[in-house]
Amino acid sequence: MDREAAIVLRHVTKSYRRDQIQIPVLSDLSLSVEEGEFLALMGPSGSGKTTLLNLIAGLDRPTGGEILVQDNDLARMSDGQITKWRSNHVGFIFQTYNLIPVLRAQENVELPLLLTSLSRKERRERARTALRVVGLEGREDHFPRQLSGGQEQRVAIARAIVTDPYLLVADEPTGDLDRVSAEEILLLLEQLNHEFEKTIVMVTHDPQAAKRATRLLHLDKGKLVADVAQGRDVRTAVQPENAS
Amino acid sequence: MKFLGYILRNARRNPVRSLLTIGSIAVCGFLAMVLLSLFSTNTEVRSTLVPFNRVITMSAQGFTQPVPIALVREIPAIDDRSGIHAIVHRESDDKPLVSPFSWYGGKFRGESATFFAQFGVDPDTLFDIYPELTIAPDQLQAFKERPDGTVIGRKLAEDKKLSVGDSFELKGEIYPFDMNLTVVGIFDGPEKRDLRTCYFNWNFLNEGLKRDFQGQGANNSGTVLMRCKSDELVTKLCAAVDEDTKSSDRATKTQTEDAFVSQFSEMIKDLQTYINMVGLAVAFSLLVICGVAMAMSMRERTSEVAVLRAIGFQKGQILFMVLTEAVLIAGIGGFIGTFGTMLLFKFWDISPYTMGFFPFFYIPTTVAVTGFLVSLLVGLLSGLIPAFRASSLPVIDGLRKVV
Numbered sequence: 190m191d192r193e194a195a196i197v198l199r200h201v202t203k204s205y206r207r208d209q210i211q212i213p214v215l216s217d218l219s220l221s222v223e224e225g226e227f228l229a230l231m232g233p234s235g236s237g238k239t240t241l242l243n244l245i246a247g248l249d250r251p252t253g254g255e256i257l258v259q260d261n262d263l264a265r266m267s268d269g270q271i272t273k274w275r276s277n278h279v280g281f282i283f284q285t286y287n288l289i290p291v292l293r294a295q296e297n298v299e300l301p302l303l304l305t306s307l308s309r310k311e312r313r314e315r316a317r318t319a320l321r322v323v324g325l326e327g328r329e330d331h332f333p334r335q336l337s338g339g340q341e342q343r344v345a346i347a348r349a350i351v352t353d354p355y356l357l358v359a360d361e362p363t364g365d366l367d368r369v370s371a372e373e374i375l376l377l378l379e380q381l382n383h384e385f386e387k388t389i390v391m392v393t394h395d396p397q398a399a400k401r402a403t404r405l406l407h408l409d410k411g412k413l414v415a416d417v418a419q420g421r422d423v424r425t426a427v428q429p430e431n432a433s
Numbered sequence: 434m435k436f437l438g439y440i441l442r443n444a445r446r447n448p449v450r451s452l453l454t455i456g457s458i459a460v461c462g463f464l465a466m467v468l469l470s471l472f473s474t475n476t477e478v479r480s481t482l483v484p485f486n487r488v489i490t491m492s493a494q495g496f497t498q499p500v501p502i503a504l505v506r507e508i509p510a511i512d513d514r515s516g517i518h519a520i521v522h523r524e525s526d527d528k529p530l531v532s533p534f535s536w537y538g539g540k541f542r543g544e545s546a547t548f549f550a551q552f553g554v555d556p557d558t559l560f561d562i563y564p565e566l567t568i569a570p571d572q573l574q575a576f577k578e579r580p581d582g583t584v585i586g587r588k589l590a591e592d593k594k595l596s597v598g599d600s601f602e603l604k605g606e607i608y609p610f611d612m613n614l615t616v617v618g619i620f621d622g623p624e625k626r627d628l629r630t631c632y633f634n635w636n637f638l639n640e641g642l643k644r645d646f647q648g649q650g651a652n653n654s655g656t657v658l659m660r661c662k663s664d665e666l667v668t669k670l671c672a673a674v675d676e677d678t679k680s681s682d683r684a685t686k687t688q689t690e691d692a693f694v695s696q697f698s699e700m701i702k703d704l705q706t707y708i709n710m711v712g713l714a715v716a717f718s719l720l721v722i723c724g725v726a727m728a729m730s731m732r733e734r735t736s737e738v739a740v741l742r743a744i745g746f747q748k749g750q751i752l753f754m755v756l757t758e759a760v761l762i763a764g765i766g767g768f769i770g771t772f773g774t775m776l777l778f779k780f781w782d783i784s785p786y787t788m789g790f791f792p793f794f795y796i797p798t799t800v801a802v803t804g805f806l807v808s809l810l811v812g813l814l815s816g817l818i819p820a821f822r823a824s825s826l827p828v829i830d831g832l833r834k835v836v
């Protein structure tokens with residue numbers, strides 16, 4: 190194995206309480222994601238894709254089992270610690286971009302850097318660099334409403350990578366975009382995966398989009414039903430037990 | 434501080450709502466400042482009167498009842514007879530410094546109400562009783578000599594564009610007698626004195642009443658004003674005068690000038706409780722106004738807050754940002770309402786409209802600072818619930834609202 194396991198899930202279960210009833214969403218799910226992988230998560234609506242993504246990104250906690258991300262046990266961290274961990278290691282890309290409407294592109298990208306000790310100048314420079322990476326030079330001063338959907342999503346990607354996290358999570362990042370813009374976003378994600386060696390976990394409904402990933406997971410009713418390696422780095426599905 | 438830019442943008446996010454919130458706080462601040470300052474201003478006027486040891490005798494039934502003019506002569510007699518010797522006598526002619534002091538209350542040149550104080554006095558002693566008022570000697574002389582002469586304060590002269598030699602009519606509201614007076618002098622005085630008063634010769638009023646109204650209401654003075662040597666003697670004199678008149682049908686109440694003046698604020702003293710209650714109610718409704726505005730604003734931002742939390746903002750940082758925004762908005766409103774009002778009354782003199790009850794009016798710095806601090810507190814409290822709600826909403830719930 191030339192790559193280390195970046196994310197390991199062991200017997201993870203997740204259920205939500207609604208009133209008195211427990212609604213199981215994920216049941217006994219084990220999975221290992223290696224550093225530098227580009228993982229696509231597919232499955233019918235309600236199968237638990239977003240839930241799984243949230244667990245991996247440290248936004249939510251499992252009901253049972255453990256989640257190790259770079260040897261950190263997410264379940265054992267306090268809310269404050271896990272928040273800090275997210276700010277350092279995870280970049281978020283949402284279906285609806287979720288930019289802050291009152292901030293310019295540049296300021297949106299700078300937002301995560303406010304949590305660092307970087308100087309104002311360094312923050313500026315980093316944000317500019319990130320915007321250059323996503324191809325939005327010259328758009329620094331635009332407000333989100335002055336940008337197209339594809340451009341907004343690229344600002345969101347710049348915001349996600351500006352702290353140089355090793356993990357990017359994307360929940361249907363092309364879901365609201367037309368074919369051409371979606372293609373640009375996917376190219377960008379591929380590039381981030383290739384050139385910058387970001388580990389990416391992406392939820393998608395679009396089989397075309399899923400093809401860009403190096404590995405494809407199918408989720409149904411909270412269970413992994415298929416695990417296919419694809420693309421440039423052909424491997425077989427990895428069981429967590431022998432991965433660690 | 435890094436967040437300040439972002440906080441400011443948030444505050445300007447819905448400018449109409451923010452401006453309305455700021456506006457309502459400012460207006461409430463203005464009202465609160467005016468009401469609260471009524472009392473402190475009055476206290477200050479009184480304190481300037483204390484050093485002069487002046488005494489006022491009025492009817493025991495209240496200052497709306499006149500006393501006989503004879504008291505002007507009788508009071509110094511009581512003072513002598515009882516051996517107190519409290520009243521100051523003029524060095525040159527040994528005349529006791531006593532004067533009738535009679536509120537006239539007339540409408541100036543067809544104005545709709547009485548906008549400044551007018552008193553019938555003894556021109557001979559008035560400026561000795563009021564040493565803090567200054568007047569040119571020749572003008573004072575003219576005041577003593579000319580029966581229909583009047584001396585007016587500098588500010589009144591400026592307001593009404595009156596100069597020496599001008600005449601004006603006062604239409605009596607209490608007395609049936611209208612007066613035509615001629616300005617013979619203009620006096621000046623300390624900043625905190627009413628320089629909008631008009632003094633005229635008490636005799637002129639009295640002669641008029643005798644001549645035109647069969648003496649109806651004549652030979653009376655509203656009050657009697659005198660100047661004493663020291664405050665210990667003042668107490669004795671007051672007791673002696675009231676004791677002397679007690680059994681007659683013209684019982685008097687004699688007290689220091691500042692006690693006399695404070696009667697007017699005593700009348701509004703009962704109001705103070707209400708004003709304080711109104712103030713509390715205002716603060717409370719501001720709390721609700723700001724709280725609702727802030728809650729609405731945060732509700733619209735639920736998903737944004739979730740995004741902030743997702744990318745690593747801590748609960749405490751969200752709390753801080755929301756509270757700062759609330760305090761900022763309330764603070765801007767409070768600043769305008771308090772210091773703005775203070776500035777307003779620095780340049781806008783309202784004394785022409787107060788009949789001399791407020792010869793000057795201003796917002797004391799302490800009142801303004803207190804009001805400003807209260808507005809900050811209102812902001813902080815109003816932000817608490819929205820801030821806690823925003824910061825403790827689970828991130829995934831907040832994100833789910835997006836889709």
Ligand SMILES: Nc1ncnc2c1ncn2[C@@H]1O[C@H](COP(=O)(O)OP(=O)(O)OP(=O)(O)O)[C@@H](O)[C@H]1O
Pocket residue numbers: 205206207212214232233234235236237238239240241829830
């Ligand atoms: N906070 C929650 N409370 C209760 N139930 C929840 C909550 N979050 C998710 N669920 C339930 O968990 C199940 C899985 O939801 P999830 O959002 O992970 O599905 P998904 O695969 O992402 O679906 P989609 O493709 O529509 O986004 C759904 O049945 C959903 O109703």
Ligand SMILES: [Mg+2]
Pocket residue numbers: 238239240360392
């Ligand atoms: Mg989903």
